[in-house]
Amino acid sequence: MPEGYWHYMKYKTPGFSMSLRALATNPKNLAKAAYNIFIMRHFDVLMRKLKGQQWIDWKNTKAVKGSVIK
DSSP states (O other): OTTTTOOOOOSSOOOOOOOOOOOOHHHHHHHHHHHHHIHHHHHHHHHHHHTTHHHHHHHHHHHHHHOOOO
């Protein structure tokens, strides 16, 4: 999986998965990673407290729409 890409897998049969992470090598991706860690993570926690399941449902809908291949 290239750096900077979110992914989701759903197994049809029982399975095992392991994720290994490495530091981004591209400066642009490294900056984006730092932004996600230091800013967006806290924003997401706040929105979960304020909106709860409605926030999670909105993010899931947005992720599914973004993953449609045209």
